[in-house]
Structure formats: structure tokens, C-alpha cells
Amino acid sequence: MDFTLTEEQRAIRDLAREFAQKEITPYASEWDRTHEFPAHVYEKMGAQGLMGLPFPEEYGGAGADAIATALAIEEISKADGSIGLTYAAHMGLGAAPIFLFGNAQQKREWFAPLAQGKGLGALSLTEPSGGSDLAGSVKTAARLDGDEWVLNGSKLYVTSGKVARSIIVLCRTESNQGHRGLSLIIVPHDAPGLVIGKLESKMGLHTSLTTQVFFEECRVPRENLLGERGAGFRYTMQVLDGGRIGIGAMALGLGEAALDASLKYAQERHAFGKPIADFQAIQHMIADSAMELQAARLLIYKAAVLKDAGKKFSIEAAQAKLFATEASDRACWKAIQIHGGAGYLTDFPVERYYRDNRLLLIGEGTSEVQRMIIARDLLANAV
Numbered sequence: 001m002d003f004t005l006t007e008e009q010r011a012i013r014d015l016a017r018e019f020a021q022k023e024i025t026p027y028a029s030e031w032d033r034t035h036e037f038p039a040h041v042y043e044k045m046g047a048q049g050l051m052g053l054p055f056p057e058e059y060g061g062a063g064a065d066a067i068a069t070a071l072a073i074e075e076i077s078k079a080d081g082s083i084g085l086t087y088a089a090h091m092g093l094g095a096a097p098i099f100l101f102g103n104a105q106q107k108r109e110w111f112a113p114l115a116q117g118k119g120l121g122a123l124s125l126t127e128p129s130g131g132s133d134l135a136g137s138v139k140t141a142a143r144l145d146g147d148e149w150v151l152n153g154s155k156l157y158v159t160s161g162k163v164a165r166s167i168i169v170l171c172r173t174e175s176n177q178g179h180r181g182l183s184l185i186i187v188p189h190d191a192p193g194l195v196i197g198k199l200e201s202k203m204g205l206h207t208s209l210t211t212q213v214f215f216e217e218c219r220v221p222r223e224n225l226l227g228e229r230g231a232g233f234r235y236t237m238q239v240l241d242g243g244r245i246g247i248g249a250m251a252l253g254l255g256e257a258a259l260d261a262s263l264k265y266a267q268e269r270h271a272f273g274k275p276i277a278d279f280q281a282i283q284h285m286i287a288d289s290a291m292e293l294q295a296a297r298l299l300i301y302k303a304a305v306l307k308d309a310g311k312k313f314s315i316e317a318a319q320a321k322l323f324a325t326e327a328s329d330r331a332c333w334k335a336i337q338i339h340g341g342a343g344y345l346t347d348f349p350v351e352r353y354y355r356d357n358r359l360l361l362i363g364e365g366t367s368e369v370q371r372m373i374i375a376r377d378l379l380a381n382a383v
């Protein structure tokens with residue numbers, strides 16, 4: 001497969017890179033320290049056409065392909081993991097389901113503003129009873145009352161839930177029907193009975209807002225059901241396939257940032273009378289990180305190419321997400337090692353990359369779940 005970037009892909013990568021270097025990189029450490037949510041950055045990204053990158057121009061998107069979208073997520077995440085996650089979740093989780101499964105009216109009212117960067121989107125799947133086994137653990141229920149859905153239940157860890165224009169909620173519309181009883185419903189931020197809980201305190205990703213969400217007789221119009229009733233689980237799996245390319249790209253950005261910092265520090269820092277870059281042990285760490293990140297990039301691009309071609313890409317997305325997040329974890333670990341004691345201090349960015357990347361081995365399906373998906377497919381097709 002030829003992975004030479006097209007002119008358009010390069011242009012989008014350069015746009016995102018220049019934006020990130022100017023508007024994000026200089027402030028990322030400070031935002032990480034203060035936990036300040038940089039709302040203005042998303043407004044500026046919207047003005048640049050970045051918030052609706054993969055969506056058609058008729059809705060205000062940029063019509064970019066999946067590789068270009070991954071490149072943009074990589075560049076933004078390289079500057080700041082929190083903004084990378086907010087950005088990837090907005091497009092891949094908050095906006096994509098409405099684009100994929102919404103009707104014309106829903107696309108006009110709920111999708112277009114997200115594609116145009118006039119607000120952030122969120123997707124709420126995980127509950128206190130678990131996130132890996134969604135079919136078994138989703139208890140949030142929605143019942144029809146006249147022309148309204150009435151939701152009751154609680155959700156955990158909703159990225160951007162506090163600030164989102166709309167939250168898509170996976171809920172049970174039919175009891176006793178397992179995963180076939182689940183549906184997706186669009187809940188506007190001002191829906192009566194929607195209660196946003198406390199902001200979670202996290203080890204990293206400090207300016208990505210993670211909240212609990214409660215539904216207390218929460219009422220939304222009947223027409224906010226997304227797609228078919230009872231198809232929510234199937235839709236969710238499809239959305240997560242796409243989201244996993246985004247998480248892989250995010251990890252790639254953080255891993256690349258860690259590698260860049262390692263290269264710089266290894267040449268500046270001296271020990272035993274020479275730069276530490278001269279030591280073979282340091283060179284091996286750098287070489288391994290570069291090689292693994294390159295392999296991650298190719299897996300991400302392969303999944304993206306299949307997605308754009310309209311082919312099945314679930315396994316490739318799982319492989320890309322799994323490999324990229326774990327490769328970045330190792331690259332960030334090595335970056336701290338190469339920095340020695342300085343790597344453990346907040347004066348240098350590598351400990352932030354390490355903390356921010358750690359979530360990526362958990363969110364949108366843990367590493368264990370990705371291995372389960374990959375192995376199940378292999379076993380099902382084994383002769």
C-alpha cells in the first residue's frame with residue numbers, strides 16, 4: 001500500500017501543525033498545571049475548519065479523508081493531549097453518530113452546528129456498572145411518554161459532558177432484550193432533568209473535562225431517537241471503530257512529542273564527558289521508539305484507508321489503537337528515562353505526555369478488549 005501523502009493531506013497536516021505550534025504548544029504546560037479549560041482554542045479551531053474536518057462541506061465540514069483527519073488529531077495531540085482528546089471525541093463520538101445515523105432534521109439541528117465548530121459534542125456510554133461490557137452494564141432507561149422520551153439513570157466519565165451542546169446517550173429502550181434493547185438518544189445540554197455531576201480529578205488530561213451525568217426524569221422530544229430503536233449497540237460499535245483510529249492518532253502525536261523531546265535532551269545533556277546521545281543504551285531507546293511509532297503510523301493509515309474505501313476496518317482499527325497507544329506508552333516511558341531526574345519534574349513536558357497517554361490504553365475499549373476483538377476474529381476465521 002502506498003502511504004505517500006496527497007497534497008490535501010499535507011495541507012491539512014500543516015494547517016493543524018501551524019495552529020498547534022502557535023495557539024497551543026506555548027500554553028500547554030500552564031493549562032495542565034491550572035486545569036484551565038481553553039474554550040477559545042476550540043472557537044479558533046472552528047474558524048479554521050478543523051472541528052468538522054471529516055464531514056461534508058454541505059454541513060460546514062471540510063470533507064477531509066480519514067488519513068488527513070488522523071494527521072490533524074496527531075498534530076493537535078502532539079501539542080496538548082487534553083485538546084487532542086476533546087477534539088477527537090468531539091468529531092468521532094459527539095458528531096459522527098448523528099452524521100452516520102441521523103435523519104435530515106437531526107443533521108440540520110444537531111450535527112451541522114458541531115461540524116461548524118459552534119459547540120462541542122459528547123457521547124455517553126459508560127455507566128458505574130462498567131464500560132467494557134456495554135451490552136450487560138447499560139441500565140440507563142428511556143421510556144416513551146406521549147411525544148417525549150423520559151430518561152432515568154447515571155453515566156460516568158463523559159468527555160466534554162459539562163460543556164457539550166449535545167450528549168448522545170446509549171440507553172435501554174427495551175427491557176429483557178440484551179444488546180437489542182439499546183438505543184441512542186440525543187440529549188440537548190439544556191434538557192430538563194439532565195444533571196451534570198462533578199468534574200473528575202484525573203492523573204492527566206487535565207483540561208479535558210470528564211464528568212458524571214445523571215438523568216432524573218430527563219425529557220427530550222421523541223424525534224431525538226437516533227436511527228432505529230434497538231440499534232444503539234450496533235451503532236455504538238460502528239462509531240467506536242472510527243473513534244479508535246482517532247485514539248491511535250492521538251497516541252501517535254504524544255509518542256512523537258516524547259521522541260522529539262528525547263532527541264533534543266539526549267544531545268544537550270552530558271555525562272561522563274560526552275552527550276548522553278553517544279551512549280548506545282540511549283540510542284537503542286530512541287531507535288526503538290522511532291521504529292514502533294512508525295509501525296503505529298502505518299497501522300493507523302491502513303485502518304484509515306479501509307474506512308475511506310467503505311471496507312470493513314474493525315480489526316485494523318483495533319490493531320491500530322492497541323499498538324499505537326502501547327507504543328506511545330513505551331516511548332513516553334523511555335523519554336522520562338532519557339531525561340533522568342529531570343524527566344520526573346513538571347519543568348519538562350515528558351511526564352505530562354506519559355500521564356496524558358495513559359488514558360488511551362483504557363478509553364474507547366481497553367487494551368484487553370482490543371486483544372479480545374482481534375483474537376475473536378482470528379479464531380472465528382481459523383481453519
Ligand SMILES: Cc1cc2nc3c(=O)[nH]c(=O)nc-3n(C[C@H](O)[C@H](O)[C@H](O)COP(=O)(O)OP(=O)(O)OC[C@H]3O[C@@H](n4cnc5c(N)ncnc54)[C@H](O)[C@@H]3O)c2cc1C
Pocket residue numbers: 089093123124125126129130131132133156157158159160202205210359362363364365366367368369372
Ligand atoms: C478520562 C476518561 C474519559 C472517558 N471518556 C468517555 C466518554 O466520553 N464516553 C464514555 O462513554 N466513556 C468514557 N470513558 C470511559 C472508558 O471508555 C471506560 O473507562 C473504559 O471503556 C473501561 O470501562 P471501565 O472503566 O468500566 O472498566 P471495566 O469494564 O470495569 O474493566 C476493568 C478491567 O477489566 C478488564 N476487562 C473487562 N472485561 C474484560 C474481558 N472480557 N476480558 C479481559 N479483560 C476485561 C478491562 O480491560 C480492565 O482492565 C472515559 C474514561 C476516562 C478515564
